[in-house]
Amino acid sequence: MKFNEASSAAYHFVYDVFCDWYIEIAKPIFQGADEAAKAETRATTAWARDQILKILHPFMPYITEELWARIAEGGAQRETLLIEAPWPVVTAPAGAEAASAEMNWVIALVSGVRSVRTEMNVPPSAKIALLLKDPDPQTAERLARHKDVILQLARLTSVEAASTLPKGTAQFLVGETVAGLPLGDVIDFAKERTRLEKELKKATDEIARFDAKLGNEQFVAKAPEDVLTEQREKRLEAMATAARLKEAVARLAT
Structure with a gap:
């Protein structure tokens, strides 16, 4: 794996999995009355945080080393500096x-x-x-x-x-x-359907424009590669938008 690929994977794990979901899912547990669940979640969070510091250390050595030391203040002493800590080895438990x-x-x-x-x-x-x-x-x-x-x-x-x-x-x-x-008492289904169909037509028309442009042999032959790449990416975005809007319209048909 290349350095940039590894850093991107680490970023998405920390941001999209740990912060976006794990922390949010843990909050109701901490706000609840089950003390055993709170203790287990607290221990798991601390363990995961330490593993994250190890994973991020090659990309952010100074700040992770500082956090490694500061987090331990007032608690159990760290056995090593972060740079000397063993790399995380995770064995999936049963279940x-x-x-x-x-x-x-x-x-x-x-x-x-x-x-x-x-x-x-x-x-x-x-x-x-x-x-x-x-x-x-x-x-x-x-x-x-x-x-x-x-x-x-x-x-x-x-x-x-x-x-x-x-x-x-x-x-x-x-x-x-x-x-x-x-949602019958929350939104006006007829009005919402009209709005979504209007947005869907706009996205469909946009796809047709991209298709016409990218299907033009003269344009493709003369346009710089970065322009072609941009047009293709925008077409894919328009297609994703159209697909999402079609699903939304279908939901309102029920």
């Missing part, structure tokens, strides 16, 4: 694969709720309910275990299983389970 799959499910569920909120222009302050249509036993167990985390991170009033979803429910999939947000 790690199942635990990872379960947390990925939680993340997918919360991300799905957040995406619908954004796409449907649901006010950030609005607290809404979440329904899972006929969840299987495994999904029901996951929901029960992580209900408090899901409620807080997705800003929900409740999350329940249901045999049917009411009219005016924006639906999305989490694995094989249909999830729904009843």
Whole structure:
């Protein structure tokens, strides 16, 4: 692995996994009443923090060395300087694969709720309910275990299983389970559909313009390579936007 690839992987792990998700998921645990869970989460967080300092040390030697020393102040003495500390060696414990799959499910569920909120222009302050249509036993167990985390991170009033979803429910999939947000009393479905269809047409027209330009042999022959690369990247962005808007329109059709 090249240096820049390693630094990018480390950055995305720390920022996108540890900070974006682990810390946020840990907050409801620390705010809860289960002291054993708090202690375990606190110990796990401290261990993960130390491993992160080791991973980041080759890219940020001075600041990580300083943090390594300062974090230990008032607590157990470090056995070595960070530069001399052994490189992290992680052996996956029994059940790690199942635990990872379960947390990925939680993340997918919360991300799905957040995406619908954004796409449907649901006010950030609005607290809404979440329904899972006929969840299987495994999904029901996951929901029960992580209900408090899901409620807080997705800003929900409740999350329940249901045999049917009411009219005016924006639906999305989490694995094989249909999830729904009843938004009939929160947004105007007809107005929102008109807005989304207008944005979808704009994105579709933009894709057509890129296709016409990139399909023009004279333009492709004369344009600098960086211009062609930029046009192709913008086309891909427009296609991703169109796909997202199509999903949003489909949700409103239910």
